[in-house]
Amino acid sequence: MQDYSVNQFLELAKTPKIEIEVCDVTLRDGEQMPGVVFRPDEKIDIAIKLDEVGVEIIEAGFPVVSEAEMRAVRDVSNLGLDSKISVLSRSVPKDVDAALACDVDMVSVFIATSDLHLKYKLHMTCEEAIKSALETVEYAKDHGLIVRFSAEDATRTEFNLLKRLYKKAEECRADYVSIADTVGIMNPRTVYFLVREIKKVVKIPICMHCHDDLGLALANTLAAAEAGAKQLHTTVNGIGERSGNTPLEELMVALRVHYSVDRYDTTKLTDLSKLVQSYSGVMMPKNKAVVGDNAFAHESGIHVAAVLEEPRTYELYSPEMVGSARRIIIGKHTGARALKYITKKMGYDLKRDEICLLAERVKRCSEFKRPISCDELRKLIHDLDIEIVYPDL
Template identity: 45%
Template sequence: MTLKNMETLKKEDMNLADKIYIFDTTLRDGEQTPGVALTVDEKIQIAQKLNNLGVDKIEVGFPASSPGEVNAARKIKARDLDSTLVGLARCLVSDIDAVIDADLDYVHSFIGTSPLHRDYKLKMSKDEIVQKAVNIVEYAKDHGLTVEFSAEDATRTERDFLFEIFNEVVGAGADFLDIPDTVGVLTPIVTHELITDLKNNFKTPLSVHFHNDFGLATANTLTAIECGANQAHVTVNGVGERTGNCSLEELVMSLKVAYGIDLGLDTARFYSLSTLVSRLTGIKMPINKPIVGANAFAHESGIHVHGILNNASTYEPMSPEMVGHSRRIVLGKHTGVNALKSKLKDYHIDLNENQFRKVFDEIKSLGDSGKCVTDDDLIAIAITELSSARETPIVIKGLSISMGANVSPTATVKLEIDGVEKETASTGVGPVDAALNAVRELIQDTLDIELEEYNLEAITGGTDALAEVFVISSDSNGNRSTGRSTNQDIVMASILAVLDSINKLLLIKRSI
């Protein structure tokens, strides 16, 4: 079955609303993430990006909670955004007044309806809760507001009481009915039953606000949309209380790619929006976060990379460009020949077959040791191979370092020089100095050298970073040569760089 046929079949089986609204609550529910507090300027930045993305509604905050929330709402409103701005309010006149004071025209008002909320939080009867909800909806409508009414903890509320309170607030003028899965207990099957039942009984548009406690917020929201929900509450990166909310980018891209439902958002803005929210909230995204995670379009396996290089759709459900992301070919133990050749081509590094094989083996070896090889690592390894002596009269055969408190380090080095193995031990002010002193002692009968320059650099961060060593050596006849090496062991990298330089000097000496 083709993807097109699958989309057609799905749409025929669904009860889709004529218009699906995206209601983003990053600035309200997202900010309720423990440890997150956004400044007014930060809220403005996020609101502007959400507006540019094209979301229908932005819940800018809870005006009654602080003067700062009112100030933020006013300043965002002053930006004259295309998105509708929303303020949260409890079923209290003072909360509605705060929304009005914030210069907002749309209120999202809520009250707990489940037995747990009635008995332990509100300590109110069903009748009292219904009357409070009706009064506040009427008050808000009398003041010209669009009203979205939320039955908090709706998914743990008795079905008959949920229908009763919804009937009453619709009669009072509510414009949207919101079904919050406040503690994320829904499953797709139960969601299907609940939303279908509500759609069959209410003409008022339905909104859903699902939490992610069991990792089902996006799946449940998609199910609700299949059953006719008119609006989905979401947050950027899925941030929110406890484990968060339905993820904006996951929902929109699932609808666009898997369902063939394009909501008209500028999805190429997702990655930059995600990055901004992550930076401002301090909540780092897991590397395997769908759509916007660092690994969302990263590939290492040789089989996968081979497929990607021929046709990206083999191992990607969408192109990274669709969400403003980028593809990465990662090097490591699973790297294949095609991936490495592609990387080298990207950096315009041309190796012969022998050089390529050595670089490939080095990448595999580093991967087997548990290291993820970065592009910078690869460039250093490839350049080292390009600049290395083609013949190696001197080869290292062994190295050991001995160190102790208040004792100079001792390096024992074994070299093979023109087929003959020699070994010695030397001390130095540090392990590198001791090892290079041992090398000088072993080669003194072969070549008299002076180390003119020594440079050490860590290619990438971390304690397992590759060390790149570059040296310049000269012999007694004034010949100079460079040497380069990359290795996870600084001492070994230093010895190999010096030996590379020495081997070049030997080749010069023997060619004269």
């Protein structure tokens, strides 16, 4: 039996089957988040966990940045993982040389293509940028690398230019073309349209790289997959510059729930999330989807009563599916049934009137705006001045 009920609207909406692979860019784009730096040993730990989850491609870094970065990427490349190892490269041959020195499988050659970036960042004409990019793509292919060509700020690039550029990249033997929504300007409708139009121009796989400036990165990534994009880009916990990227854990659960993509080991997602939180110093909000502390926490009496009877009443999927656990919280909204369950687990067998009295004391204590710990609950039980029966456990 599945952990979740199939949504009837998926069938009514004729949700398409999708063919995808995941490229996680935590070790590169995630590290571009202000204040985040992964040590070489930390990159190795994260890469191993990503591989265990089943991520097809790991973008391990930007080797031309420094000798230390190059060594770290080389160490990841030499782990012998099932995941292919990719790195970032500007549209210059020396960046490709740095990638080659790291023994990687794949290189992501990028250049900005919007008028805004050409004028104010690159100070190049469009023709100069295209020439540089295509020459670098060919250079990387001549040296045996899998090549992804990425148009930075693609979603603010003149549409006909973008289509011509992707076509030229394909003619130069690029293996993928990548749409970078660099400032997160898109929405699911515009992403779907864009990917469908690019598919009319190129036969090679399309990648979607979304940023979360409007909180739409996950929705846009799923829209791209429905439109036919093959490679979907993520970071663990959605970390990255500004508002971050598409969160890996949210994407993988959405792929399983909505599209029946079940080849990834989602049971490792919570541990992976905690590992990246520890190494990055970026803690997740308690209400973060999938991996937040409250993702499977229940306090409301009505909810708890239903969950204790049948977890699916208030859980779309089981906590075990993502390597987490259900938590019953003791607080203002905790009802008598939940308290009966909790106290029984703690070894007490309280009568109904005792449970009701305890519930009132819990509500008074919770006015201090925090949940009550088991130790505090135990003290409240002993303060009831009743005869406590301890069942055989």
